[in-house]
Amino acid sequence: MPRRLTAGLAVLSLLATVAPASAYAETATRPARTELPTTGFPLGEPGAVTQKKKAVTAGIDLFTVLHGKPADGYTVSLLMKGKDFGSQSDAEAVAETARNAGFEVGVQQFTRPGVADYPEGVAYTVRLGLWTLKQRKEAEKVVKQLKDANIKAKVDFLGDDGLQTTGPWDMRVLTVDPRAFGGSYHASLGTSVAKRETPSSMAKRAGAIAAVNGGFFNIHTDKNLRGEPVGISVVDGRLLSEALVGRSALILKRDTARITEVKSTVTASSADGERTTINGVNRVAASDELVLYTDEFGAKTPADEGAEAVLDDKGQVLELRPAGGKIARGTRVLHGTGIMSDWVWSHAWETWKLKITTKVTDLRNGKGIPLTPETSIIGGGVGLVRDGHPRIIAQADGQANVNMILRRHPRTMAGVTKSGKLILVTVDGRKPGVTVGASMVEAAQLMLWLGARQAINLDGGGSSAMVVKGKVVNHPSDGVERGVGDALLILP
Structure with missing residues (x-):
């Protein structure tokens, strides 16, 4: 059994820090600038930023912006189901396993902030130890000790957490x-x-x-x-x-x-009046899909037992073939799998024309x-x-x-x-x-x-x-x- 290790990281409820709404409102009403701001940096501790400007060409400027100082170190995170966080029950189970092996670990709760289309959530980590930036190798030794005890873990830099930090x-x-x-x-x-x-x-x-x-x-x-x-x-x-x-x-x-x-809509209309949706452009087709390949694709179409219609730039069918072939310059290939391969065989006869219609819509x-x-x-x-x-x-x-x-x-x-x-x-x-x-x-x-x-x-x-x-x-x-x-x- 490995020696008992002291957890240098307190068991706390950690909350992600977000700038107050008033800070957003103030920034949003600020007029357009010819220079970047030098104060009010929204992350880390208050203070002026270090800023260097370089004129690139007329109307284009490049800025280097530096702020903050290092204060975070390393910890060791235990893995649960391949991740370094999980439910409370999963975290407690992993922690118990580690404690039984002689390691003093802490279970930490943290809050993932809510965003416009996804509510906030609570998750848990299991961690052990706290080391400075110069002590990473010490943390790696602990990971090895955990591995020897059949416990999966990794070294974590605390600045990556998304919680409060001083940067830089x-x-x-x-x-x-x-x-x-x-x-x-x-x-x-x-x-x-x-x-x-x-x-x-x-x-x-x-x-x-x-x-x-x-x-x-x-x-x-x-x-x-x-x-x-x-x-x-x-x-x-x-x-x-x-x-x-x-x-x-x-x-x-x-x-x-x-x-x-945005959303995009691509359709194919056959000379016999049949019309169908094209599901994708320049990607591997899933089952029962119709995918359009353009000559910018740069590879052969997938040989997936589907069917293909080779079209010229006006939509005329030059060739009807089994799936898997080159895309000649100036042509497109309509590729069908499953039931959509049947559509290609039935409605894309050679010398017929297929009208391909493309539309992109602004959803706002x-x-x-x-x-x-x-x-x-x-x-x-x-x-x-x-x-x-x-x-x-x-x-x-x-x-x-x-x-x-x-x-x-x-x-x-x-x-x-x-x-x-x-x-x-x-x-x-x-x-x-x-x-x-x-x-x-x-x-x-x-x-x-x-x-x-x-x-x-x-x-x-x-x-x-x-x-x-x-x-x-x-x-x-x-x-x-x-x-x-x-x-x-x-x-x-």
């Missing part, structure tokens, strides 16, 4: 004022939909002044297709990935940007979004600010959980001010003692502090990257820039 924070803020900027905004999927590519590579090929990573991409599909965006993607007016209904999106057109929730006003060659849309992963007030829509955006709402991670955010200025932000994280990242609640606070009237969270974690004039100006948590599904480009 290391941010890059890029502001684009359309009144002085003469260029345009675009989305890019890189060389293809299926493949991932770094934002700096996409920026270099397009000749972009600056870029940030875009939305989330599908890491749960075939390994050769993991560049596929999760949610909507429109590039130069072409819908390359369908929307997930109700999720937030960043709409770009020339030098304007706005944020809203119910109006269609014209898909012109100047239009790009990037899907986000949690709306943060709406009309100058915090509005985190985690459930609609598929992020309603402790890890995404409460825990701190590197973040990439986009916001728009009342005057139409675009604000792009990366908050570095996962670097104990250097920078702690931000929770979703904190991300909303930061965007309000920066003057955003509308704001959205993009992909984060190791994907967070900001590129300015060919150089990555933040510090990606992987240590190197990660290949991602899409990017937002600022072109001259």
